[in-house]
Amino acid sequence: MNLKKQQAIGIFDSGIGGLTVAKAVAEALPNEDIIYFGDTARVPYGGKSKETVSEYALEITGFLLEKGVKMILVACNTVSAYAKDRIIEKAGTLPVLDVISAGTQAVLDHPKHKNVGVIGTLATVNSEAYVRSIQQEDPGISVTQKACPLLVPLAEEGWIDNDIAKQALSVYLKHFADKEIDSLVLGCTHYPLFKQVIPSILNREETYIIDSADSIAQMAKEKLEKLDLLNSEGGEFQCFVSDRPQRFHELAQRFLGKPLKQAEIIHL
Amino acid sequence: MNLKKQQAIGIFDSGIGGLTVAKAVAEALPNEDIIYFGDTARVPYGGKSKETVSEYALEITGFLLEKGVKMILVACNTVSAYAKDRIIEKAGTLPVLDVISAGTQAVLDHPKHKNVGVIGTLATVNSEAYVRSIQQEDPGISVTQKACPLLVPLAEEGWIDNDIAKQALSVYLKHFADKEIDSLVLGCTHYPLFKQVIPSILNREETYIIDSADSIAQMAKEKLEKLDLLNSEGGEFQCFVSDRPQRFHELAQRFLGKPLKQAEIIHL
Numbered sequence: 001m002n003l004k005k006q007q008a009i010g011i012f013d014s015g016i017g018g019l020t021v022a023k024a025v026a027e028a029l030p031n032e033d034i035i036y037f038g039d040t041a042r043v044p045y046g047g048k049s050k051e052t053v054s055e056y057a058l059e060i061t062g063f064l065l066e067k068g069v070k071m072i073l074v075a076c077n078t079v080s081a082y083a084k085d086r087i088i089e090k091a092g093t094l095p096v097l098d099v100i101s102a103g104t105q106a107v108l109d110h111p112k113h114k115n116v117g118v119i120g121t122l123a124t125v126n127s128e129a130y131v132r133s134i135q136q137e138d139p140g141i142s143v144t145q146k147a148c149p150l151l152v153p154l155a156e157e158g159w160i161d162n163d164i165a166k167q168a169l170s171v172y173l174k175h176f177a178d179k180e181i182d183s184l185v186l187g188c189t190h191y192p193l194f195k196q197v198i199p200s201i202l203n204r205e206e207t208y209i210i211d212s213a214d215s216i217a218q219m220a221k222e223k224l225e226k227l228d229l230l231n232s233e234g235g236e237f238q239c240f241v242s243d244r245p246q247r248f249h250e251l252a253q254r255f256l257g258k259p260l261k262q263a264e265i266i267h268l
Numbered sequence: 269m270n271l272k273k274q275q276a277i278g279i280f281d282s283g284i285g286g287l288t289v290a291k292a293v294a295e296a297l298p299n300e301d302i303i304y305f306g307d308t309a310r311v312p313y314g315g316k317s318k319e320t321v322s323e324y325a326l327e328i329t330g331f332l333l334e335k336g337v338k339m340i341l342v343a344c345n346t347v348s349a350y351a352k353d354r355i356i357e358k359a360g361t362l363p364v365l366d367v368i369s370a371g372t373q374a375v376l377d378h379p380k381h382k383n384v385g386v387i388g389t390l391a392t393v394n395s396e397a398y399v400r401s402i403q404q405e406d407p408g409i410s411v412t413q414k415a416c417p418l419l420v421p422l423a424e425e426g427w428i429d430n431d432i433a434k435q436a437l438s439v440y441l442k443h444f445a446d447k448e449i450d451s452l453v454l455g456c457t458h459y460p461l462f463k464q465v466i467p468s469i470l471n472r473e474e475t476y477i478i479d480s481a482d483s484i485a486q487m488a489k490e491k492l493e494k495l496d497l498l499n500s501e502g503g504e505f506q507c508f509v510s511d512r513p514q515r516f517h518e519l520a521q522r523f524l525g526k527p528l529k530q531a532e533i534i535h536l
Contacts, residue, residue, distance in 0.1 A: 040315075040316075041310075041316060041320050042309075042310055043315070047308075047311070047512075048308075048309060048511055048512070049511050049512045052309050052511045149421060149424070149425050150418075150421050150422065150425055150427070150432075152421075153417060153418050153420075153421040154418065156417070157417050157418055159418070163435060164418075164432055164435050164436055164439070167431060167432050167435070168432055171432070243316055243317050243320045244315075244316070244317045
């Protein structure tokens with residue numbers, strides 16, 4: 001495949017959560033065109049089976065390939081956990097990066113990473129993808145996981161720092177009370193919204209909070225530099241969704257803090 | 269269409285919530301065969317558009333018609349709000365009942381129903397389907413609604429009477445504090461799980477709680493009697509889902525409190 005600098009970066013997620021990744025990428029690479037796909041008709045993926053999630057992920061990969069992207073960023077932890085290999089296979093020589101690999105790299109890059117905590121959706125935690133991904137690089141790292149199913153709906157309700165959010169976080173993070181974790185991976189793209197309150201609830205100042213959106217943006221930049229595919233003339237951000245483009249558009253503008261082109265609806 | 273007593277009753281929902289309806293129907297009509305479809309691959313419907321929900325609902329209706337049911341019960345409030353008329357059209361002369369019509373009937377049947385409260389998902393509340401349905405029968409009834417997006421995930425987490433659930437309910441039900449409601453409709457099939465704690469949080473002993481599962485089961489019984497279609501030889505309960513049959517099966521058995529045949533997976 002003969003890739004060109006002017007081609008866009010493709011980013012996808014089950015819904016709006018992946019906009020945290022899109023935002024980090026737009027900040028790290030302001031002159032790249034970005035095509036974002038949010039599967040708002042079928043969100044959330046967190047409770048669905050591996051087969052179903054893989055099927056959806058391959059449909060979206062096909063869509064991004066048709067759009068002529070030069071790189072695919074998998075911004076959904078559930079997809080990264082279940083379907084990464086099949087996406088890479090389908091994408092051929094096109095580079096594919098995913099949030100779990102990026103989160104793993106951030107763990108390894110941090111000097112303190114002997115006891116790592118991971119929070120995510122039920123699907124991400126049950127898949128044990130972070131455990132495998134981290135221990136493959138360093139089997140000496142201890143990884144403790146906790147599924148936090150209520151955090152996505154809390155984030156979407158806008159309850160990110162009220163008593164209810166804090167109590168839910170207390171219940172979930174109690175799991176790490178006697179684990180002395182030195183890093184905590186936010187294994188779901190919605191969770192950065194709780195980044196301000198998590199440290200006080202963890203009650204361990206020294207715990208380093210890992211947000212894989214920043215990490216995947218950095219990896220994308222390095223990869224494009226290495227392949228000599230950095231664009232200097234782009235900067236457009238275009239969104240496609242499978243349902244409710246207007247609602248997505250409003251959320252996306254608020255999320256990215258700037259006016260955007262209308263999101264287009266696509267039936268896969 | 270020439271319907272026969274031996275044919276099953278078809279019930280469907282976006283996921284597992286509609287099992288509250290299936291349970292009420294099995295109790296009211298123990299000698300009927302029931303075919304239940306839960307769209308576990310595409311759950312939840314609450315945040316999806318009218319077009320998408322209608323498309324899914326018509327696919328499921330087609331599946332139940334192929335299965336040869338004698339009646340369809342729409343156990344999903346979002347589908348009832350968005351797609352009832354199109355399901356009736358597709359079902360032809362086959363009787364179709366839905367939870368919103370059933371909830372409305374329960375409101376009208378109760379002696380105190382001048383000030384009615386309705387809680388539901390965002391989609392159900394935004395559709396104003398309960399308001400229209402109730403005021404069409406009696407324009408003098410005042411209807412106040414409140415969307416409670418966190419209650420479904422709380423119910424699925426099993427947090428139905430802890431501090432977090434009570435605080436979330438307090439925030440939502442505060443909406444009715446100065447409304448002096450005499451009935452409260454649980455406009456989502458998950459909400460009956462909170463039936464025990466709602467009265468103390470509402471702090472109005474005289475408020476009557478309306479659970480439309482009981483109401484639709486009663487309506488189904490009367491309709492079948494009227495059409496001379498009551499079965500006296502059935503009692504089988506068969507489930508079909510669009511994803512994760514094993515997980516559904518476990519939940520369904522716990523839910524209905526008896527052993528069931530394996531749920532079968534169907535790709536629509």
